[in-house]
Amino acid sequence: MDVHIRIANVEDVPEISYLGKKTFDQSFGYLFRDRSDLIEYLSSTFSIEKLTSSISKSYNLYWIAHYGDNAIGYAKIQLNSPSEFVKSEHSCKLQKNYILKEYLSRGIGAQLQKRICSEAIANDTDYIWLSVLKSNSKAIQFYEKNDYNIIGEHPFSIGKENFEFWVMGKYLK
Ligand SMILES: CC(C)(COP(=O)(O)OP(=O)(O)OC[C@H]1O[C@@H](n2cnc3c(N)ncnc32)[C@H](O)[C@@H]1OP(=O)(O)O)[C@@H](O)C(=O)NCCC(=O)NCCS
Structure with a gap:
């Protein structure tokens, strides 16, 4: 069975909300000593209301990946998103790029990147x-x-937890 990737719309919000919570928990849930920090972050970040508003904005693009009838991954970019580390004035930020654990390392992330x-x-x-x-x-x-390079770094906090991030980027051709 093939993976089907397409641009997501407002009707996909319930599946994106589910995927958002599930994949974040699978990837990073273990980092939260206090589970309530995680639960608060997930319910606010991936609420139906917030996602409905976000997906309706013309500068946000979402993709959803299905395997058969099952939604297995999603991605989001924000167009015209500058960064102190980026010189281009026409840059976008890849804000979400998540595939369910059971489907990792099968080339789906690479297919999603191409799209x-x-x-x-x-x-x-x-x-x-x-x-x-x-x-x-x-x-x-x-x-x-997938040809990205490290271009900077920054901290970010969620609840009581402090995290360190690399900024990575690449020119599109
Ligand atoms: C990052 C992500 C989207 C990549 O998608 P993917 O479908 O696993 O990637 P692909 O199959 O196209 O590429 C696999 C390569 O990515 C790396 N990789 C990423 N996640 C991996 C995993 N869980 N296990 C092994 N390799 C992994 C390896 O280099 C791998 O190469 P290999 O298969 O030759 O060893 C996916 O791993 C994911 O959703 N991870 C969890 C959430 C996350 O960390 N998102 C990024 C937040 S910034």
Whole structure:
């Protein structure tokens, strides 16, 4: 069975909300000593209301990946998103890039990247950047394989937890 990737719309919000919570918990849940910090973050970040508003904005693009009838991954970019580490004035930020644990390392992330980059180019973008947790070595390896380089770093806090991120980016061609 093939993986089907397409641009997501407001009707996909319930599936994106589910995927957002599930994949974040699978990837980073272990980092939270106090589970209530995590639960608060998940219910606010991936609420139906917040996602409905976000997906309706013309500068946000979401993708959803299905395997058969099952939603297994999603991604989001924000168009025209500058960074202190990026010179281009036509850059976008890859804000979400998540696949369910059971489907990792099957090339789905690479397929998703191709779609994201070609649609970013179609939207007059010439640079893509992202923040990735410094301890997320598998994702860093994935981005390096997909031609991203480290261009900066920054901290970020969720609840009582403080995290350190690499900023990675690449020119789109
Ligand atoms: C990052 C992510 C989208 C990549 O998607 P993917 O479908 O696993 O990636 P691909 O199959 O195309 O590429 C696999 C490569 O990525 C790296 N990789 C990423 N996650 C991996 C994992 N869990 N296990 C092994 N390799 C992994 C490896 O370099 C791997 O190469 P290899 O298969 O030759 O060893 C996906 O791993 C993911 O959703 N991870 C959890 C959430 C996350 O960390 N998102 C990024 C937040 S910034």
